[in-house]
Amino acid sequence: MVQLRKASHTQMKHWRRHLHQHPETEFDVIDTAAFVVQKLTEFGVQVHQGIGKIGIVGQLTKGSSTKAIGLRADMDALAIQELNQFSHKSLNDGQMHACGHDGHTSMLLGAAQELATHGDFDGTVYFIFQPDEEHGAGAQAMIDDGLFERFPMQAIYGLHNMPGMPAGEMAMNSGGVMASEDNFKIVIKGRGGHASQPHHHIDPLVIGAEILLALQTIVSRNIDPEQQAVVSATEFITDGAVNVIPSTVTITGDCRSFSEAVQDLIEARMAQLVAGICQAHGADHEFEYNRVFWATINTPHETQAAGKAAVALLGQEKVDLACRPKTISEDFASMLRVKEGCYAFLGNGVDSVGGCMLHNPHYDFNDDILETGAAYWVTLAQQELNLSA
Ligand SMILES: [Zn+2]
Ligand SMILES: [Zn+2]
Missing domain, CATH: 3.30.70.360 (Alpha-Beta Plaits)
Structure with missing residues (x-):
């Protein structure tokens, strides 16, 4: 099982709270994208900017294999007035990270850092940071800008936190998973x-x-x-x-x-x-x-790969490999229409913090699951690129 270093969790929490304080919406994720570019550059990951207006692809190659996978996070917030009173509450009036994309971005940055500095694998990992998930336009904008031609990959994976599911547990399903x-x-x-x-x-x-x-x-x-x-x-x-x-x-x-x-x-x-x-x-x-x-349709082989990585990380009892489809929607669906892959859920918690529903003005991403999300990405990348975690 992948164990991220203690410093990594502290850093991810710091990044996550910084992003939560500075939410940006739609394609206007200017400071968020700059933050991602700065971190990827620090880690020694090759950075490609301006894909789908403001999307970012970090490219990390090790070994000699031509195998490649994409790991995707969303960067945008919502036009909601935050009602939380904690110290990391939004500083941008009328904008809020109420869907946890601050956490998704931080977990993928944590995985990029770990894979760049410590992780061993044979092939290429593409770290994909997309704008405007909430209006369903960001993924398609990146695809239209040549995402899969410019960065050839065999499969793409996505991850969303899920309030109401125990913190740190995972779920996925082959076939239709979101409507x-x-x-x-x-x-x-x-x-x-x-x-x-x-x-x-x-x-x-x-x-x-x-x-x-x-x-x-x-x-x-x-x-x-x-x-x-x-x-x-x-x-x-x-x-x-x-x-x-x-x-x-x-x-x-x-x-x-x-x-x-x-x-x-x-x-x-x-x-x-x-x-x-x-x-x-x-x-x-x-x-x-x-x-x-579009409906989010997971492909069987990649769902199996995602499940295997999750079980290796968390144990069978904390992974639901055949979860019920959800009638909410997600624009990662656009990517799955043209590329094999799997969209999985990571429990945000059931109590007063992690249990608050998405898009609610009291919602907050649960920092306790940052390490699990990043470790899942690392485990999956190493598993799919030949070397076991
Ligand atoms: Zn949302
Ligand atoms: Zn979301």
Whole structure:
């Protein structure tokens, strides 16, 4: 089992709290990226900057093998006002590391330092630091900028802390592990008028109600029961008044699933239902269906590799090799669409610190798991690049 040096944990905690105090969002992770570049350079890791606007790839080669793996962390924070009062709370008003990307960045830096200075392996490790995970654009930006052509690797791995899971335990699953997210907007264009004379109008409110109920049949009547999906209408907006039948109704919502085939089916059925019901009542309509995140689909061989490294590090009892998929979404999915790999979870804790949910203004990354996360990266890299940990 990999044992990181005591100094490493102290350093990672220091880095993590520094990043927590200075959160940056979207692609504007200027100081965070500079911090990562400075550390990688100090460790003697070759640095490639500006990939996907501001993404960074650290390249570390040892031995003569052409084998290579990618380890990925996200650097961005959220536009949330932090409500914690501890000394390392955010100094940037309205911005906060509420998803633990400060911890992810620090753990990957810790692994880079360990592998650069002490770790033995045969091949190349790429340390990938991406911007804008939260809006689902950072991973694709790095891919579009040639991530996998410029830095050829056999597989890529990701890691996310998970509140509600015991601190330092790990979980993963082969196949769909996090859901896709699609957003939809339906606009029903009727003909409004006086509430007392409905026979002169085309009432979009009644049509909208019919559509709202029909949407409930997509999952229950069209999706294979062995597949999972969520269709949630979340807004129903009209321009009516207490004595006015509206002219327009807008319904918006959000869909989750674990395969592109299910996404296609949901979109097609929704389009048919909306068009059919509107036509039946003589109303016009507009329909938009936008794919925001792909489903995160782990490949079997790489999930096995990730599980083996986690078990070697923590023991069988602390690793769930077949965890339940989660309906939250993650833009590492874009990387897994074009490269084999595995996205795993690391328990952030269940108590008052680590148990606070992601994206909550009271959330904080649990510093006690920094060493486990970094050691997992080191173990995985050494295992996959021929030398055992
Ligand atoms: Zn998040
Ligand atoms: Zn996150």
